[in-house]
Amino acid sequence: MTSVRSAIEAANQEGRAALIGYLPAGYPSVEGSIELVRCMVKAGVDIVEVGLPYSDPVMDGPTIQAAAEAALAAGTRTTDIFRVVEASAALAPTVVMTYWNPVERFGVDRFAASLADAGGAGLITPDLIPDEADEWIEAAGHHGLDKIFLVAPSSTRERLEMTCRASSGFVYATAVMGVTGARDQSSTAAPELVHRVREVTDLPVGVGLGVSNGQQAAEVSSFADAVIVGSALVRVIAEAADSAGALSALGELTGDLALGVRREL
Amino acid sequence: MSVPASNPMPDAAGHFGRFGGRFMPEALIAPLDELEQHWRKAMADEAFVADFNNLLREYAGLPSLLYDAERFSEAVGARVLLKREDLNHTGAHKIRNVLGQALLTTKMGKQRVIAETGAGQHGVATATACAYFGLDCVVYMGEVDTERQALNVARMRMLGAEVIPVMSGSRTLKDAINEALRDWVANVDDTHYLLGTAAGAHPFPAMVRDFTRGIGDESRAQALELLGHLPDAALACVGGGSNAIGMFAALIPDESVRLYGFEAAGDGYQTGRHAATITAGQIGVLHGARSYLLQDEDGQTLESHSISAGLDYPGVGPEHAWLAETGRATYLPVTDAQAMDSMALLAKTEGIIPAIESAHALAGVPGVVADLGGDAELLVCLSGRGDKDMDTAAKWFELVDEADLVAEIERK
Structure with a gap:
């Protein structure tokens, strides 16, 4: 199985950033989300990020909030995430993005073991900082999982060093001070943050928050190792009239993003 | 209102035993650190303590009987x-916390305050303190609560606050907190989140305790x-x-x-x-x-x-x-x-x-x-x-x- 890091590095050797696509598990249904993930991989994402729906997603904007609410209302359970990961990991390296409480409730080691069993590569933890992550770091080491922590424009040099030391796979740089959601304007803070991260680590740097089209993907691709897209993908699914429409719109946008990361500016 | 040596909780990272801590997006860690520094400095500053006590006495009518x-x-x-x-x-007791945090907001040089409210009591108290200090005030309130507590919405607006109904999740207090956190992470340079209770990420539980x-x-x-x-x-x-x-x-x-x-x-x-x-x-x-x-x-x-x-x-x-x-x-x-x-x-x-x-x-x-x-x-x-x-x-x-x-x- 290709690791997340080597998938990013392989893309980088082609002179481009890797494309990471986010979709919430269980939206619109568990089976439906598996089909959407397959579509997204076929259309060109290098790495899949599967979200575990949570009742209180403080880092997410309206698009992903609504999808998480719908997934929970449809009865999505923590164990469902492993089914989605299993299907996805057969096609591309797959990580899970989750708020911390569902992991703690499931049991940190048990969650790590189940994720590893399903072929998952690691966890992105938006509300868990390394300072609070002893139990997760131990479980990740035990089960061979990547610990993908976030850095932000507000992170001090000291925190960048500490967070990168605790990370593996890649470092998730949040491009803006804000929540997830497609934005018209590209972030001006992102290039500087990536530069600061590179001063303290050799790990690949992925940039997320606000990328919504091929042009923005091309811009981010020029300075980052990976481009992470979430809300824009969820939005085209939410706006589609039916599941066939969702698949076609998702494929089209993913294709545009995949061309974007390959485009010379 | 100083913290006696006999009350060492929380530890330096904000833990009360195995409880507390900071389970927050990294983007908010630097602002939480900044808040803690300003708060600790204020608590050790005789002039701040005197200002706070004076406000409590002259404006809030304390000590209470x-x-x-x-x-x-x-x-x-x-x-x-x-x-x-x-x-x-x-x-209510809530005036103590809001006056303390609003005074601290002015010391931090921030001009905008956001708050969550359930029934509206903390929102009204925050709007009151913001009116007193001339701070911009935005209160997030679950849509369900704005309907249940229309009179408090009117009180907040009368005091000059903007009340934003929250439509996400269960549309109640916990969702109002989520929405306030989303606002804070996007506007933290000029905005203080005036949390209304002794919960949340460090330093809020200890800070709210000390103000109350x-x-x-x-x-x-x-x-x-x-x-x-x-x-x-x-x-x-x-x-x-x-x-x-x-x-x-x-x-x-x-x-x-x-x-x-x-x-x-x-x-x-x-x-x-x-x-x-x-x-x-x-x-x-x-x-x-x-x-x-x-x-x-x-x-x-x-x-x-x-x-x-x-x-x-x-x-x-x-x-x-x-x-x-x-x-x-x-x-x-x-x-x-x-x-x-x-x-x-x-x-x-x-x-x-x-x-x-x-x-x-x-x-x-x-x-x-x-x-x-x-x-x-x-x-x-x-x-x-x-x-x-x-x-x-x-x-x-x-x-x-x-x-x-x-x-x-x-x-x-």
């Missing part, structure tokens, strides 16, 4: 001293003067837990004083319709801290239920979780019906209509008397006044015949 409630005492069979926080400006600890500091001195000795127990209601921690902080080192927190048990903590987090919740992480919370088996937050909007929250401050685990304080459930009975009892015996929140503490008195005996002298935090609850009380006790009222309005 400690009232020897003889008629209520006779009814419940033990001597009860009421800490009259209901007489404070804006009608005057309740216990004053009560302790007043009780010593009135009784000649310390009371046997202190009682307070617990939602997030700001009035209770404000009452307990000064008394934690006094081991002879038992501490009791009363949680909202709604229809009964066994029914699933309650807000008794410590009694019937499990340990988890919500809104930035590890504590007890109401959650399902997947760790999704459950909706809480209480007749008292101020206690209707599925979490609780981490210091209370720690005090419960160490046994220093005891947390017990009080149902809606018990609280409403006590509300009526205080109104009829003393001519004081308490907030329904505070009535939960009063409802705890008989159980404590059963524990400690009729000689016990009890200090009870009367955290707020009941004017805001008259609509609820009128329905509960059927004080108003609605059909008659409608007919009368139609006649006019």
